[in-house]
Amino acid sequence: MTGRASPASLLALAVDGLRRKIGRNLLTIGGVFIGVFALTLIVSLGEGMTRLVETAVSGEDNLRQIGLSGGLGRPLGDESEIEIFGEMSDARRKRLRRAALARTRHGTFIGRRVRALDAASLAELEEIEHVEVARPIVLERYEMTAGERETEATATLGVDVRRGRYADRVIEGRYFTTPGADEALIHEYLAYQWGCVSDEELRSLLGIELVLEPIRNPSGGGFASSGFLAEMLGRLDLSALSEEERQAFPKIVEKLGRGLFGGGGAATVPKRHVVTVVGIVRELEAGDAIRVIEDGNASRVDVFLPLDTATRFFFEQPVNREIGFGRSYVVVDDAEHVGEVETELRKRGFTAFSVASVISRIGGFLGALTIVVSLLTGVALLVAALGIVNTMVTSVLERTHEIGLWKAVGATSGQVRTVFLLEAAMIGLLGGLLGLGVALLVQIPADALALRMISERAAFPLQGSVFHVPAWLPVAGPLLAAGIAMLAALYPAHRAARVDPVRALRHE
Amino acid sequence: MSAIRTRDLVKEYRLGRDNVVRALAGVDLEVEAGEFVALLGKSGSGKSTLLNVVGGLDRPTAGQVAVGGTELADLSERDLAAFRARTVGFVFQSFHLQPRYPAWENVALPLVFLGVGRRERRRRAAALLDDVGLAHRIDHRPAELSGGEQQRVAFARSLVSEPRVLLADEPTGNLDSETSRQIAGLLESAHERGATLLLVTHDREMAEGSADRVIRMADGRIEGAS
Numbered sequence: 001m002t003g004r005a006s007p008a009s010l011l012a013l014a015v016d017g018l019r020r021k022i023g024r025n026l027l028t029i030g031g032v033f034i035g036v037f038a039l040t041l042i043v044s045l046g047e048g049m050t051r052l053v054e055t056a057v058s059g060e061d062n063l064r065q066i067g068l069s070g071g072l073g074r075p076l077g078d079e080s081e082i083e084i085f086g087e088m089s090d091a092r093r094k095r096l097r098r099a100a101l102a103r104t105r106h107g108t109f110i111g112r113r114v115r116a117l118d119a120a121s122l123a124e125l126e127e128i129e130h131v132e133v134a135r136p137i138v139l140e141r142y143e144m145t146a147g148e149r150e151t152e153a154t155a156t157l158g159v160d161v162r163r164g165r166y167a168d169r170v171i172e173g174r175y176f177t178t179p180g181a182d183e184a185l186i187h188e189y190l191a192y193q194w195g196c197v198s199d200e201e202l203r204s205l206l207g208i209e210l211v212l213e214p215i216r217n218p219s220g221g222g223f224a225s226s227g228f229l230a231e232m233l234g235r236l237d238l239s240a241l242s243e244e245e246r247q248a249f250p251k252i253v254e255k256l257g258r259g260l261f262g263g264g265g266a267a268t269v270p271k272r273h274v275v276t277v278v279g280i281v282r283e284l285e286a287g288d289a290i291r292v293i294e295d296g297n298a299s300r301v302d303v304f305l306p307l308d309t310a311t312r313f314f315f316e317q318p319v320n321r322e323i324g325f326g327r328s329y330v331v332v333d334d335a336e337h338v339g340e341v342e343t344e345l346r347k348r349g350f351t352a353f354s355v356a357s358v359i360s361r362i363g364g365f366l367g368a369l370t371i372v373v374s375l376l377t378g379v380a381l382l383v384a385a386l387g388i389v390n391t392m393v394t395s396v397l398e399r400t401h402e403i404g405l406w407k408a409v410g411a412t413s414g415q416v417r418t419v420f421l422l423e424a425a426m427i428g429l430l431g432g433l434l435g436l437g438v439a440l441l442v443q444i445p446a447d448a449l450a451l452r453m454i455s456e457r458a459a460f461p462l463q464g465s466v467f468h469v470p471a472w473l474p475v476a477g478p479l480l481a482a483g484i485a486m487l488a489a490l491y492p493a494h495r496a497a498r499v500d501p502v503r504a505l506r507h508e
Numbered sequence: 509m510s511a512i513r514t515r516d517l518v519k520e521y522r523l524g525r526d527n528v529v530r531a532l533a534g535v536d537l538e539v540e541a542g543e544f545v546a547l548l549g550k551s552g553s554g555k556s557t558l559l560n561v562v563g564g565l566d567r568p569t570a571g572q573v574a575v576g577g578t579e580l581a582d583l584s585e586r587d588l589a590a591f592r593a594r595t596v597g598f599v600f601q602s603f604h605l606q607p608r609y610p611a612w613e614n615v616a617l618p619l620v621f622l623g624v625g626r627r628e629r630r631r632r633a634a635a636l637l638d639d640v641g642l643a644h645r646i647d648h649r650p651a652e653l654s655g656g657e658q659q660r661v662a663f664a665r666s667l668v669s670e671p672r673v674l675l676a677d678e679p680t681g682n683l684d685s686e687t688s689r690q691i692a693g694l695l696e697s698a699h700e701r702g703a704t705l706l707l708v709t710h711d712r713e714m715a716e717g718s719a720d721r722v723i724r725m726a727d728g729r730i731e732g733a734s
């Protein structure tokens with residue numbers, strides 16, 4: 001008595017079972033379809049976004065960079081040190097503490113000693129092992145006059161001439177001659193705003209002089225009347241500072257105010273700087289090598305200056321000498337040493353964030369998000385599984401007579417069970433393949449749409465796809481669906497296998 | 509060696525706590541290989557139950573049943589299924605055809621569970637349908653066939669795995685006398701080809717005309733036996 005197994009024939013019985021109540025089975029397949037459809041979209045969206053961020057932002061150069069934020073050179077309050085004094089209920093103390101926290105968070109670095117970024121500390125940075133260069137990010141706004149044209153606040157950025165940055169983006173004219181030349185490159189958008197479109201018109205801008213002046217307080221009022229500063233002061237929580245620091249603080253603020261608004265200290269005559277336009281720089285294009293830390297600041301810049309020139313202008317404002325650069329970055333010799341250097345920088349009191357750590361944070365966030373949403377699609381699959389249980393139990397009940405006949409003519413319980421498990425597997429597989437296929441189809445227009453939406457808002461031009469289907473997904477998705485369906489069919493199949501042929505054939 | 513042998517066979521159906529139906533109350537039956545035995549008896553006397561137990565569709569409550577020398581109590585669930593597939597063939601009063609399948613697939617159904625390929629199934633079914641005179645009905649569904657034709661399809665199905673024992677439970681109960689005679693003819697020719705036959709019927713004429721031996725049942729016992 002051999003030759004028992006006959007998968008093909010049993011499969012035919014299962015297919016027949018599927019076709020019998022096609023409407024009902026289509027509904028069940030639809031449930032699986034939705035689950036796998038959502039799963040496919042979400043997994044490939046998560047994967048795609050991660051890759052998009054990585055490819056836009058990674059690259060050997062980016063992975064070697066660490067950004068630093070400057071401070072006032074003094075440690076500011078630690079969150080955990082905030083205490084609310086006085087007799088009050090615990091609930092109230094909690095409320096007040098939360099309020100104090102919220103107020104400290106505005107514009108202050110908390111819980112970390114923040115060191116100033118000035119010429120001295122940059123020199124110190126370059127001494128650290130594995131650090132190749134340390135450069136400030138000099139991003140300043142000036143009132144600008146170019147012949148008859150005037151602007152109120154033009155953003156300028158220092159360009160690292162030694163590393164030839166942006167040389168490849170000069171579309172008209174030439175690049176800077178030296179790192180300290182009184183030259184400027186202007187952005188093609190500024191030229192466009194000035195009405196220069198054709199090559200000839202662009203060329204007409206070469207050689208013109210730009211006059212840059214620190215921005216004056218438009219209201220002309222003094223420091224004391226500056227509503228802005230008063231508000232800023234009100235926001236700061238000075239209680240966390242030591243006595244000595246508290247005394248130093250107003251001085252800094254006063255200088256800040258003078259520098260920013262030109263009020264109060266009428267004695268200082270603002271310096272005028274004159275630079276010559278030598279070339280036109282185009283906007284970033286997809287495919288340009290992007291250095292996130294440097295270029296992240298460049299998105300609104302109209303005038304590019306050689307870094308040393310920009311630094312010189314920057315320090316001619318006394319307040320800047322006092323507080324130093326807002327940001328800077330270091331380039332590490334090898335991506336492998338970034339973690340080490342980052343730790344060292346923090347140990348020395350700088351706030352440092354490597355691109356790599358930011359990428360891994362974004363990656364971690366996207367990964368967690370993917371898992372959470374995948375769990376939600378898991379719920380969809382669970383509902384689909386319940387649908388399968390229901391469909392199959394009904395199917396078994398309806399086919400009791402037929403199952404009885406199968407057993408009477410020699411089907412084993414195992415064969416009967418197999419037929420129903422196969423039927424469920426096909427429901428899962430069909431739904432899964434359908435879900436996968438439609439999800440892949442939907443990705444094409446969705447990708448185009450999403451890319452358009454994102455790239456309009458993103459600082460950098462993006463290349464690639466919002467979706468990425470990992471190689472395992474087209475296999476695992478439908479298989480998972482088939483597996484879940486078979487699990488769901490275990491109970492109905494068991495009931496089918498237990499049908500008593502005598503009873504089943506007695507009642508007709 | 510006898511083809512079918514039962515010893516003190518008992519089958520009880522428990523309907524409630526104190527309500528036990530004794531469908532078989534100690535049946536001793538011996539059927540020789542190649543013998544054609546007809547089983548007569550009133551409705552409810554236990555004929556179908558006896559057939560089901562002998563055919564391995566049902567397990568007895570007590571007693572022994574051996575078919576072709578094999579003690580059915582010794583068979584596992586799996587082996588019992590194999591026994592049903594190969595050793596016995598059933599013909600039922602109400603045909604039990606699958607309405608969605610054409611005649612040939614109904615005939616070939618037992619072969620599905622024996623792992624026979626589709627082409628071979630169709631070939632064997634066609635041959636058997638030819639034997640019962642339905643070669644022209646091979647692709648017809650049961651609903652397109654007359655009652656007599658349907659029972660001939662069911663009869664062909666019972667023979668498709670070439671069993672040694674044929675069990676027929678009132679195969680003509682739903683048929684008129686003309687078609688009943690056709691079925692009787694088929695049973696006789698199966699007998700002539702060497703099959704052992706156990707036929708349950710109400711038709712005394714058919715029993716006495718076709719069978720080698722007639723046995724009567726009453727109240728779960730074989731009459732005449734003590």
Ligand SMILES: Nc1ncnc2c1ncn2[C@@H]1O[C@H](COP(=O)(O)OP(=O)(O)O)[C@@H](O)[C@H]1O
Nearest residue numbers: 521529530531550551552553554555556557558
């Ligand atoms: N599955 C069952 N459950 C309960 N009682 C049954 C069952 N099958 C048969 N019986 C009872 O057993 C007795 C014998 O039935 P059966 O063998 O069908 O008689 P026959 O075929 O001679 O008409 C009857 O009283 C019947 O009601």
Ligand SMILES: [Mg+2]
Nearest residue numbers: 555556557677
């Ligand atoms: Mg009966």
